[in-house]
Amino acid sequence: MAGRDRSKGGYHEGSVDTILSVDAVAEEAGKIAETIPVERLEALAGGEAFVSIDALRAGYGRMEILHDFSLRVAKGSSLCLIGPNGAGKSTVLHSIFGFTNIFAGSIRVGGKDVTRLSPSQKLRDAAIAYILQDNSVFPDMSVEENLLMGGFLKRATRQARQSAEKVFEKYPRLAERRKQPARVLSGGERRLLEISRALVMEPDVLLVDEPSIGLEPRFIDMVFEILADLQHRDGKTIIMVEQNAKKGLEFADIGYVLVSGELAKAGPGSELLSDPDVGRLFLGG
Numbered sequence: 001m002a003g004r005d006r007s008k009g010g011y012h013e014g015s016v017d018t019i020l021s022v023d024a025v026a027e028e029a030g031k032i033a034e035t036i037p038v039e040r041l042e043a044l045a046g047g048e049a050f051v052s053i054d055a056l057r058a059g060y061g062r063m064e065i066l067h068d069f070s071l072r073v074a075k076g077s078s079l080c081l082i083g084p085n086g087a088g089k090s091t092v093l094h095s096i097f098g099f100t101n102i103f104a105g106s107i108r109v110g111g112k113d114v115t116r117l118s119p120s121q122k123l124r125d126a127a128i129a130y131i132l133q134d135n136s137v138f139p140d141m142s143v144e145e146n147l148l149m150g151g152f153l154k155r156a157t158r159q160a161r162q163s164a165e166k167v168f169e170k171y172p173r174l175a176e177r178r179k180q181p182a183r184v185l186s187g188g189e190r191r192l193l194e195i196s197r198a199l200v201m202e203p204d205v206l207l208v209d210e211p212s213i214g215l216e217p218r219f220i221d222m223v224f225e226i227l228a229d230l231q232h233r234d235g236k237t238i239i240m241v242e243q244n245a246k247k248g249l250e251f252a253d254i255g256y257v258l259v260s261g262e263l264a265k266a267g268p269g270s271e272l273l274s275d276p277d278v279g280r281l282f283l284g285g
Ligand SMILES: Nc1ncnc2c1ncn2[C@@H]1O[C@H](COP(=O)(O)OP(=O)(O)OP(=O)(O)O)[C@@H](O)[C@H]1O
Pocket: 060, 065, 083, 084, 085, 086, 087, 088, 089, 090, 091, 092
């Protein structure tokens, strides 16, 4: 990921003395790990899970990154993954979307086993979208062309156009700039375009990796408002990773702390926000 200095940790906004190194955070985080039975995850999801991951072992090449990882989230709910750099948070999203090697375990969405589907099958047949982050907008193409790119898997261009129109109706900021090259967009508008591009496929599940990265505070708030709207008004199920643990946990119904490829803590977002260990390690206090 471009533009982030890993040596500085990334969770802290506090004074210099409160900053722990990345390694220290990982080590300390290992100590707070709890064993969490899947029944607890089910209870947290509050009923019927829409996305279920069971005992997943997955990684890249032959290297296993996620060990025995399980997850439950109900339809129209949101879940935020936090944890140290390199814990495997993005790998969870990659695994749901089909970018990793899955050695064992299963992933189900809406009762359907999607463990072995390819990313394009996930998008087209299982209504799962992965929101690309960090400069995935094509600067020389117009806003409209960028948006239509999101519909390349739709069977008819007409369908993609219709859903692009729905996005423009929803977001006048983009509609006003539809014929302009995407390079004129502000950072926040670009992020809006990245999110909107995923919406053209009309997904049920949105996988969002670090929506606030690289944005100034007013744009961060805008992005979280858009995500809240997608969850609460449109009933999308959202699974996100967020370095800004405070924002992520304030937003999400459920929070998971991932450490070294394993689930270390799980609870309602608001509960993790007030957990002293989470505060010390991930909230800079
Ligand atoms: N495409 C890849 N090929 C090989 N190894 C990878 C790949 N992507 C990630 N890894 C490795 O998998 C591990 C977990 O990485 P991941 O990106 O999931 O961590 P993360 O929790 O998202 O970290 P960060 O907070 O830094 O984004 C790391 O050791 C990383 O080096």
